[in-house]
Amino acid sequence: MQRVVEEISLKAWPAFETINHRGWLMRFADGYTKRGNSVSVLDQIGLDIEEKITYCESQYRERKQKPIFRLLSFTKPEVLDERLATRGYQLIEPSLVMGLILSESDRLIFYPLLVRRL
Secondary structure (H helix, E strand, O other), rough: OOOHHHHHHHHHHHEEEEEEEOOOOEOOOOOOOOHHHHHHEEEOOOOOHHHHHHHHHHHHHOOOOOOOEEEEEEOHHHHHHHHHHHHEEEEEEEEEEEEEEOOOOOOOOEEEEEEEOO
C-alpha cells in the first residue's frame, strides 16, 4: 500500500524529466521543488549502492542541481542513509505520510519519509 501511495504522489507532482537507473527514479524539474528534483528508491535499495549514488549525483550535477535523495521507510533505507551521511549529505525536512483506508476495517497507514541533500 505504501508504494502505491508513493507512486500516486509522484504522478500527481510530475517532473519535466524522469530517469530510471536500475530501480532508482531520478526526477528533474529545473530545480522547482524537492519532490520534482530528487532520487526516489521505490523498491529495496539493492546492490551496487555506491555506483548508483555516484551515477545519480552525476546526473544532477550535469543539470547544475544539487542531488537530493528521498529515503522511504518501506524500502529499508538504513544502508543508503549511512552511505549518504558518509558523503556529507544532511537530513532535511523529515515528513510523515499519513492516510486512512476507507474500508470495512478503516485502517490507518503511515510511513516516515526522510530527505537528504548535500
